[in-house]
Amino acid sequence: MIWSCLGVFVRKAEVGVPLILLYSTGFSLIYQSVIFVRKDIRSAVPPFKKLPHIMLLALVLLLNTFTFLFAYQKxxxxxxxxxxxxxxxxxxxxxxxxxxxxxxxxxxxxxVAAMTGLYIMFGGGGLVDCFRKLSWPPERIEPETLGVVSGLASGFFYALLIVMVRVFVKRDNPYVLVFFQNLFITLYLVPFFKIVPTKTVLLLALMGLIHSTLAPYLYYYGLSGLPAHKAAVLGYLEPLGAIIFGMIFFNEIPHKQVYIGGALILLSGYLTIAKRNRDNG
Incomplete structure (x- = not known):
């Protein structure tokens, strides 16, 4: 549920997504560095030959997070x-x-359920219209269109990230991996650095603690102690929580078709995860 309030931080920061990510991941490195006081963590630092793989993972994670936060803004x-x-x-x-x-x-x-859900959510041909409205320069594209397409892109990059983790770093320590991914993301975003207001810095420092440190650490800790099917169900509390936060903080009341289409999308994801959990025993 921690990730459910991510959109609130993104909107309240009132700065561009590159700065949100740069500051929050930068602060997360400070918080996460304390894990290296443990000898077992230090011994789990990946060898130099694995760094190119982690750099590539960090780039895909950056694309995933950027498009997701951008969707929240638009x-x-x-x-x-x-x-x-x-x-x-x-x-x-x-x-x-x-x-x-x-x-x-x-x-x-x-x-089929996911595609049907998207079709219903955006009023029949609305999803196709979103892609038809894409044009150049980007300033001419409606914010709603940018947001929907960006949300779909974030789903694509997240899926790609999961597949890459299976290939490259399946057996690596997840806590160490989170640290190095955030390290490379911060380095990628350094060219975008600029000074932001103090209240924004404080908000992004809190975001770095909550969403870039506590959330992934608790997620991996929970996976180690929960049966896979229960972890999958709990993961689907995030969209419900996010919609509730949108209602509370920004008076966003979804239309009926969003509930119906969204339910089909979530059902499709659950079917896929449940099937994979059964296959893995």
Missing amino acids: TTFANAVLTHYIAPVLVAFMGWFFLKERVSLSDIVAL
Whole structure:
């Protein structure tokens, strides 16, 4: 549920996404550095030959997070988080394409459910219209269109990230991996640095603690102690929480079709995750 309030921080910061990410990940490095007082953590630092893989992972994570936060800035919380949640279905088909994993009937059903959900959410042809409205220069594109497309892009990059983790760093210590990913993201964003107001710095420092440090650490800790099917169910509290935060802080009341379409998208993701958990025992 911690990630559910992410959009509130993004809107309240009132600065561009590159600065939000630069400051929050920069502060997270300070908080996360304390893990290296433990000998087992220091011994888990990846060898130099793995750094290119982690740098690539960090780049994809940056693209995922950038597009997700950008969606929060440009469209409603419901649109941002529900379009992002096409990721589990995309993972199944990326796994087939890149890793030669088998696509089952339930994966196909999940894909149909996700596409139907998107179709309903955006009023039939609304999703197609979003892509038709894309033009150059970007300043001419409606914010709502940018937000929806960005949310879908974040789902794609998140799915790609999951597949890459399976290939490159499946057995690495997740806490060390989070630190090095944030380190490289910070380095990528240094060219965008500029001074922001003190109140914004404080907000982003808190965001670095909550969303870039506590949230991933608690997530990995929870995965180690929860059965996979329960972890999957708990993960789906995030979109519900995000929509509630949108209602409370920004008076965003989703339309009926958003609830129906969103439910189908979440169902598709759950079907995919539940099937994978069964396959893994």
